Amino acid sequence: MKLVKKLVLITSIVQLTACSVMSREECLTADWYTVGYEDGADGQLSSRVGDYREACAEYGVTPTLEDYRLGRRSGLEKYCTEAKGYAEGIEGNSYKGVCPYESESLFLAGYRRGKEVYQAKKEWEDIRDDLRHAKSKLETLDEDIRKKERKLVKEGLTSAQRSAILQELNNIRDKKQQLQHRIYRLESDARWSKQQYNSLRYRSNW
Template sequence: MIRLLLALAATVGFGLLLASCNTLSKEECVAADWRVIGESDGAAGYEPQQRFAAHAKSCERVKIVPDQTIWFQGYQTGLVRYCTPLSGLARGQSGGGYANVCPPETASGFLRGFNLGAKQHGLQERLNSMQNDYSSKETEIDELSDRLKDAKDGDRSELRRRIEDLEDDMHDIRRDQRDVQDDLDRVNEDVEWFQRNPSAELPAPGY
């Protein structure tokens, strides 16, 4: 009986996993406006071949074949909205990737924004990671300090040494945080400038 329940649970879980991979529901396939769907996909920056193939796979369940020509016309329209400098900035800031979908005439502007946003995102992530590390060591010091109160003489020196090592680590983290924060402040200034002047090159080199 237990084996049967486990098998059923595994089957249901696998079915849910497959369902979660579908880009469109059965109802969406039946009612699909492929131009609108294509435009939405282009505006989101999806890689076209993979995205359309995923739609086709989703709609096999109801024996519907997507209209690739109409979908691609919509995709091209959406791509115009996606391939802008400010869209690239937002994509980079979100930590998302880039599927190399923008045509040459708009790719450079998109990538200027994308690279700047990605740098801002990366620096913020580093700061967050440092703060988490600092808080973790702070908690560990509190725990060691509590143990120190009731420790035997033979253990006290070892506990103090571990606390001192953690305090040294925290000092190093704070120093590195200041450096990263300085970098982030400069990038934030560049982002503000870029938002006002999305079509111009940044005055500072390197992005």
């Protein structure tokens, strides 16, 4: 019974995905050259036409493959440029290997530069996130220290209780000192990674 439910669910998902590719009106009025051109200009795989075939079969429409392929080929001429490669790389997008041999090297040259800038920016942002987290934790430790200090001077504490609180206080202070060293290193790393990111970005000059 569970297997049947899973198969029904998978079938429903596949059908929903197919329907979401093209609507009835889009299937009936499609200019397949234009559809291909738009896919090519967007760097889509040629297998995408199979999704259209599946989606439009319900409405008795079959994509005109020759028109689609011609349009996609023209669209790829717009996509497979150095500038577009850079734009894809700097956004962290993956390359699907769609460019023809004669233009792929130019596209990849831009893509690699863009990806390098993307990675540098991501590294800087990751360090900034670590730094924010560390500073937030430092504020928490400072508050814990203040609480322990107030507790330490309360009247009526036994010697053992006071000693235990003092030990806890010293432990927190040690953690604070270690965290302060970490924050110092992170601040230094953040400055360096920001310089690297800006240097790569300005050097690319797109």
